[in-house]
Amino acid sequence: MLIKFFSNGKGAGAGPVGYLVADKVLAYDDNRDLIRDADGQPMTVTRDPLPEVLRGNPDRTEALIDASRHQWTYRAGVISFAASDAPTEEQQAEVMDQFERLAFAGLDPEQYDVLWVRHTHEDRVELHFCTPRLELTSGRSLNIAPPGYQDAFDSLRDVMNQRHGWADPMELERTQEVRDSIETPTRAQGRDELHAWLQDQISVELSRFDAAPLIAFTATKEADYGTEKDGRIPR
Secondary structure (H helix, E strand, O other): OEEEEOOOOOOOOHHHHHHHHOOEEEOEOOOOOEOEOOOOOEOEEEOOOOOEEEEOOHHHHHHHHHHOOOOOOEEEEEEEOOOOOOOOHHHHHHHHHHHHHHHOOOOOHHHOOOEEEEEOOOOOOEEEEEEEOOOOOOOOOOOOOOOOHHHHHHHHHHHHHHHHOOOOOOOHHHEOOOOOOOOOHHHHHHHHHHHHHHHOHHHOOOOOOOHHHHHHHHHHHHHHHHOOOOOEOOO
């Protein structure tokens, strides 16, 4: 199991919330390259099973993000399990509880909002979270991942992995070799076409949200999380 925060965090709530609950998403192969049809157009795939909202309310989270006057409006990320972890419902609830105790330490539940959505369409459990960067009683900015945050969340990851015998992403055999590489022409072309393609999705019902925020979030996520640039992914 690993805990990862996405680097994006600006803009409207439709982007991050829309990604979490969308039925359809862009289709990628095992190398995280876009899958294209015979005409060269990126294809979509319906998540199967569909995303499940475990905690929170998508409409409320989106509205709170939109209401923020701060430059940074939200934090989003994922707790991703290896297929072999197979966490039970109780264990997933435990992980979410422990994450919230760490992320929102010292705060009462009415002081923050967090949305949890489970993705299982890639044959493993992913607990996606999105929280407005907002302390609700004062309106002040609330950053659950300040500088140096990774050490604390890495410690939580290590404790939970050891407690339940889950896959350790830091193990050598589970660590991808990090190497410099030249982006293939097809992948580079895919990145250039991604924005244009999403804007052309009037005929494809990706989600119920506006396209513009989802474009920004999806493009950033593909570069940040989808390629696993830190070199560590669960198997």
